[in-house]
Every structure is written in structure tokens, then in C-alpha cells.
Amino acid sequence: MKSTEPMGEMAPGMKRGILIIALACSVLLGAVWCANGAGRGKLTILTYPVTGEVVIDGKKLGAAPLMVTLEGEHAISFSEYSSQYLTPPARTVRIGAGDTTVVIGVFRNRFIPARSPEGFSPADSVRIYGTKERKLKDGTIFDYVDGGALVYLRHGLRETTHAVYQGTGKSTLTLDIFDMGTPAGAQAGFDDPEICSAGHGPCDIGAPCKSYLYEPDYFLYFYKSNFLVYIATNNDSLKTAVESFAAALCRNIP
Numbered sequence: 241m242k243s244t245e246p247m248g249e250m251a252p253g254m255k256r257g258i259l260i261i262a263l264a265c266s267v268l269l270g271a272v273w274c275a276n277g278a279g280r281g282k283l284t285i286l287t288y289p290v291t292g293e294v295v296i297d298g299k300k301l302g303a304a305p306l307m308v309t310l311e312g313e314h315a316i317s318f319s320e321y322s323s324q325y326l327t328p329p330a331r332t333v334r335i336g337a338g339d340t341t342v343v344i345g346v347f348r349n350r351f352i353p354a355r356s357p358e359g360f361s362p363a364d365s366v367r368i369y370g371t372k373e374r375k376l377k378d379g380t381i382f383d384y385v386d387g388g389a390l391v392y393l394r395h396g397l398r399e400t401t402h403a404v405y406q407g408t409g410k411s412t413l414t415l416d417i418f419d420m421g422t423p424a425g426a427q428a429g430f431d432d433p434e435i436c437s438a439g440h441g442p443c444d445i446g447a448p449c450k451s452y453l454y455e456p457d458y459f460l461y462f463y464k465s466n467f468l469v470y471i472a473t474n475n476d477s478l479k480t481a482v483e484s485f486a487a488a489l490c491r492n493i494p
Contacts, residue, residue, distance in 0.1 A: 359481055
């Protein structure tokens with residue numbers, strides 16, 4: 241089996257999972273390839289971390305993972321997933337008789353700053369949760385916040401990006417990006433007291449923002465475009481780092 245280089249940057253720890261998926265797909269492809277006879281090769285297209293739509297030779301063929309039999313040279317590209325992700329670059333592949341080729345398209349999150357918050361490093365891979373009707377890589381929003389998901393869904397939640405950063409000692413920083421589908425949905429979530437309760441303070445990060453201090457925790461919410469963002473730390477002495485990270489993320493949201 242030959243594999244092309246990922247079309248974008250991989251998150252830490254994903255390579256082993258991608259390899260397992262690729263091997264599983266190659267096994268599944270065996271019956272398909274045999275049914276089509278010799279002279280053609282097997283092409284598997286995977287995307288990470290979202291299920292991007294695959295385009296081959298200008299024709300949309302559906303969401304990844306996708307398995308086809310082809311021969312000759314073909315142009316592989318992807319449709320835009322959402323404004324939160326950079327679309328992987330297009331690539332040309334040549335499929336020969338008997339080949340088993342895997343193409344991996346990595347949709348890089350353009351909102352999360354490339355640099356971790358000051359004093360922190362990623363504690364795990366980024367998790368992505370969908371809705372009950374549209375389960376994503378790590379399940380649904382109910383797998384993350386259980387019953388608390390209902391209030392977000394009420395305002396149009398489409399998916400949630402969740403990341404955790406580890407600092408010195410037991411300090412942590414949590415980031416949640418809620419894609420609410422529309423600017424109106426994002427503002428409605430921000431204005432809902434079940435999400436952003438009363439008793440908030442100011443925070444100047446370049447977008448409407450509410451901050452909360454409940455020692456030793458400090459957290460804030462802000463919204464911009466279709467997105468409602470939550471950033472929290474369990475060490476309120478790191479308030480400045482949280483706000484700086486929030487400002488950097490806010491600048492990345494168009």
C-alpha cells in the first residue's frame with residue numbers, strides 16, 4: 241500500500257489512528273477491487289478531524305471516508321467544510337494496476353492559535369462533538385456536557401470543538417468553540433442566562449465578552465460571527481494568559 245503525505249498538518253497522536261483506519265479500509269477494499277478486475281487500483285480518501293467532502297476530477301463524490309477503484313491520473317480536492325477550518329490543498333495522484341493508495345486530507349482549525357497559551361501545552365488531541373442527528377469524530381454534544389447540551393441546541397448548535405491545555409502543577413485551561421450556525425444563534429447563546437449567567441465582569445478581547453471569577457476558577461465567554469467561545473482556567477492567577485489567548489483566538493475568527 242502506498243500512501244500520500246497528509247494534505248495539511250496532523251494533530252499530535254493522530255498518525256497511529258490514521259494508519260489503523262487506512263489498513264482497515266484497504267481490507268474492506270479488497271472485495272471491491274476484485275469485483276472490478278485487474279488493471280485498476282484502489283484509492284481510499286480519508287479526512288481528519290472532520291468528515292470533509294471529497295472531489296475527484298471536479299466531481300463531488302460525498303463525504304470521507306471514500307473508497308473507489310480508478311486508473312490513471314486524477315485530481316483530488318476537498319470542498320470547504322466551514323470557516324473554522326482551512327481546506328486541504330488539492331493533489332494529483334496516479335493510480336496503477338494493483339495499487340492501493342491512501343490520501344489523507346487534514347482540515348486544520350484556523351481559529352485555534354498555533355501557539356499554546358503562555359505557560360501551557362496541549363494535554364490531548366482536539367475533540368469534536370456533533371448533534372444527535374449529526375454525530376462527529378468524538379460523538380455528540382451529549383457525550384460532552386450531557387443534559388447541559390439542550391440549551392446550546394436550542395440556539396442552533398451545529399458542532400463543538402473542545403481542547404484542554406496543561407500548565408504547571410495542576411493548572412489547566414479549557415477551550416470550547418460552539419459553532420451556532422448563524423451570528424444570531426451565537427448572540428442568542430451569549431445572551432442566554434442559562435449559558436452566560438448574571439454577575440459577570442468586563443473583558444476586553446475585541447468582541448462582546450463576559451468574564452467570571454469564582455476563586456480559584458476564572459472563565460469567560462465571547463461571541464463573534466457564528467461562534468460562541470468559552471475559555472476557562474482552574475487557576476485565577478492566570479487570568480491574563482486566558483484573556484490574551486481569547487484575544488488571539490478572536491482575531492482568527494473572520
